[in-house]
Amino acid sequence: MSLVREINDDAHFFTELQSSGTKLVVVDFTASWCGPCRKIKPVFEQLSTKYSKAVFLKVDVDKCAETAAREGVSAMPTFFFYRNRTKLGQCQGADPTALETNIVRFYDSGEVDDASEGSVAGHMDLTPFIMKAQCECLNESDEHCLAHCLTPDGGYLQSDCDEQLIISITFTQAVKVHSLKIKAPADKGPKTMKLFINQPRTIDFDMALSNTSIQDLELSVSDIEEGNPVQLKYVKFQNVQNLQLFVKDNQTDSDTTQIDHLCIIGSPISTTNMGDFKRVTGKKGESH
Incomplete structure (x- = not known):
């Protein structure tokens, strides 16, 4: 049927x-x-x-x-x-x-069921708007890179030399970012994070430590174990072309940080608006 x-x-x-x-x-x-x-x-x-x-x-x-x-x-x-x-x-x-x-x-990519646990009504998973070819992660493991954590079943991202990571996400169009969902192990998951937007290039670790962020986050074990949405200061994330996340440390100060899934929740700025519809086929009543 x-x-x-x-x-x-x-x-x-x-x-x-x-x-x-x-x-x-x-x-x-x-x-x-x-x-x-x-x-x-x-x-x-x-x-x-x-x-x-x-x-x-x-x-x-x-x-x-x-x-x-x-x-x-x-x-x-x-x-x-x-x-x-x-x-x-x-x-x-x-x-x-x-x-x-x-x-x-x-x-499946991008759907957020408003009735499901941990969903964010009125917003969506912005994964379809991520330009993966222009994303990068500093200090990622060769075996467990950024791309692995951008899908729920793609593996995981793991740091290499120490616990710190810089994740740079570029979008195909301007978006509004409402919240982050980060699923990670309780022992290796990120704890302290600094967020930056619309940087001309990927910041390095010295810049990440010294520069003023648009928002700092302190993630709890329950946040990362359950992958619950962590709401951002929405008014500051209204026109985001790229988002950079500096993971400063993890939950147990271990040498390795792991992220199983990173999901960015929000809305694209450009949407179909009925107000944009204009008659292009002649006056009302005329045949096409």
Whole structure:
């Protein structure tokens, strides 16, 4: 049974995006006269039942011309992927493999269930907005690097020469950062941290020790064992291009610091806003 929702007009599209919250939204921009669209329609419907936690929308570009124009749809079918009203990616053409690959790519990454323990209502996991190629970590172990802790099941990050770490996270777009979730062992998890934002380059350890941070954190054992959200001074993290975390020490002053999972919770600044919709297809009442 298909779980695809058909969009009737431009306002309906915006309402569906807004009500979907942090769920992945997969949108099929289609047209009744498009042969490839008809070909991939049953595949799209099948995927809607296979990935039932996502929201699947079908948008007829003739009925929703303003939405199609605003989103830059130039060929059908085009599939867009959204979360929290923010576009994560897109693919074009009636290619079932490419479509499902993109769904899998975004399906679990970034979702924060508002009903789950430790969730942060109204915000999302910002992992999809991390530009991993431009992230780095000073004093990371060769075997256990930063990339290992940016996903829940990717392994862990471990320090090398001593207990200190400098983690530099770059985002693909400006974000607001609400809180951090850091899961780590009780004995090796970070304790004292200094946070810096929008630095022109990765700071070194001397700078991290001497420079004034935007916020200091003192993590408890329960914070890191349970991976609970640690709220930041939200007003200071309203336009973050990069975030740097200096781990000064760990819970037991051991030589090695370990982080199993680092999750940054917040919201992208650029979102789809109904106020941005403008008529681009002529005056009201004219045919398209």
